[in-house]
Amino acid sequence: MGFNDILEDVGSMGKFQIIHILLLTSPSLLLTMHNLLQNFLAAVPDHHCRIPLEVNDSRYANVTGRLQTEELLRVFIPLDQDQQPEKCLMYSSPQWHLLDLNGTHANVTEYHTQKCTDGWTYDNSKFKASTVTEWDLVCDQRSLRWITQSIYMAGLLVGAMVLGRLSDKWLPESARWLILNDKADVALEQLRRVAKTNGKEVKGKELTLEILKSSMKDEQLTTKNKHGVLDLFRTPVIRKIACCTMLAWFATGFAYYGLAIDLQGFGVDIYLIQFIFGAVDVPAKFIGFISMSLIGRRFTHSTSLILAGCVIVANIFVPKELNALRTSLAAIGKGCLSTAFSCCYLYSGELYPTVVRQTGMGLVSTTARVGAMIAPIVRLSGDYVSFLPMTIYGGVAIVAGVAICALPETRNNPLPETIEGIENRAIKSAEKDKDSKRSDISLHETHQSLMKQTV
Template sequence: MYMCVVTLTRWFPESARWLILNDKADVALKQLRRVAKMNGKEEEGKKLTVEILKSNMESEQLVINNRRSVFDLFRTPVMRKIACCTMLVWFSTSFAYYGLAIDLQGFGVDIYLIQLIFGAVDIPAKLLAFLFMSLIGRRFTQATSLIMAGSFNLVNIFVPKEMQSLRTLFAALGKGCLSAAFSCCYLFSGELYPTVVRQTGMGLVSTMARVGSMLAPIVRMSGDYLSFLPMTIYGGMAIIAGIAAFLLPETRNTPLPETIEETENRTIKDAEKAKDSKRADVALQETYLSLMKQTV
């Protein structure tokens, strides 16, 4: 099977961007025209030339020549906030997800049944996450799913163990919210990091998720001393991460940033617009109050 997959990869096309940056623009042009034809855009494909491709990649070539490291994620204030918040979001999502998953026997229900429930709840959760991300936004979906997951975990602490059905319901809802949060993590983080450090940033947050999954079983052992402690920690971390997600900028219907400077400037402009909007609302309220006083 492995050899079959390796053999098939010989027919996978190379990235057009990679081909252009490695002086193979003519090959990239052929591939782009073939893709344009498949998408019903043959006329647009014919308009492409090697010169157009190279001119569009000049700025990216300059970016690649200036190599970036993980330290670039923490040098500027906006990138530092994005890096810290996304690290916390990924860590807490994985931490709470695996912490809940390894405690299946603690709900007092048949382990095979609860595995079926936990697996089935992922399907509607991910569909709802997709709808909310598309219609409302990534930040709202990310933050709300984490806060709801943490809340379900904390509520379950106060449910008596005799009420197995209710405990299982809250656990399944929490698991579904964490699945939705995981789905949002990949899309939201990829849109937050600029192109020059996107892979570096995604590697960093993925590492934090692995750390969270490794610490989850250790925290579970604290239940031998205080039964409510593991769920309190899992739920508390999820809620804290959800609050941190609200500090991140919204990326829905916005172009992907290419450079760190673009990310910094975009966030500063968004903050200025928010301040101007707030000032306009305050001025409108003052005008309304003054008119009301004159009327009286």
């Protein structure tokens, strides 16, 4: 009896698995809310330089108390190219003559301006307060807004490494892993627990340590030594899997959070676009599930990343005035990246052999968090070249999608157990391809020979 047969006997998908899926996904829902909270906690309201309360010119000192806000702005704050008050500049001295709307004056850009000297005034109609208004993270300090998001993502990375092991105390280990690590008695206890929960208690009682050890005998012979991160890079096939999956996870986290942490940049109501970005995940994950089940993991993962990258890059060429189109393209890109995240977890878990699966998944999830941590910093490049951040996000996603094409398909294939098994499978596959090519060449030559004899 093989180990896969044992899993089928105790219930490969039943009440036990459903309960643990719910336990794992429930905290994930809350985590997503925290990851995207930057859009609201660090929202940037409309702002302009604070108008000085004291006016040095005694001739107009008493006038300021009688002027409306719009008139004061006209006197103290220049207008930008959109005829809106400048966010970071003010006149070096009050321009009282601008109150005369019927008069003719030189262009505003000819007046001397300076940076804000008394802080800023914020529009509190949408957001009563945010980290931006609390610490004046605007103008010369606007880059710090993105740094706060990177610090948060760095905290998630450190927390995952430090506290991640605590989760092993209440989640059951993989039975395969337990047997391969000389813990067959614990594996037997876990499998009987699974069988009881799934309503197959009789099958569970029939299991013995001898049956479990016999089912994994071949694998145990090749896994006497402990495996670490370095084992993911020692042999050619597993090294290719590690490098490609690391790139895929990094690109997915990098592009996903690069797109999702600046909803204000699309020029649409932030609450509306947040709803759209959340709603698009439902059909995206459903389509991804169907595609992975019917077509394959590799095709779905590669296509979702390449399509997301192309959509992100294409959005650069859409005029800012077309807010609806820009939002639609961004939503499509966000949906594709959500599909890619789903593929990451399933596809990578099926690529890594049992003996290093936990190590491999830990490594790739770390690279995803690194990508999410770097994404806000890349936003800073937009201060110099406006289209550069989206170009980088989209370009990295496309490169990762292409790299995934080098990985093997895992749909309907048994889970690999050992590194040696993966290497041998690759060698056999390569030899099979060579034999197939030789056969095709031989058939072609035979066909050519027959054609010559006929002539």
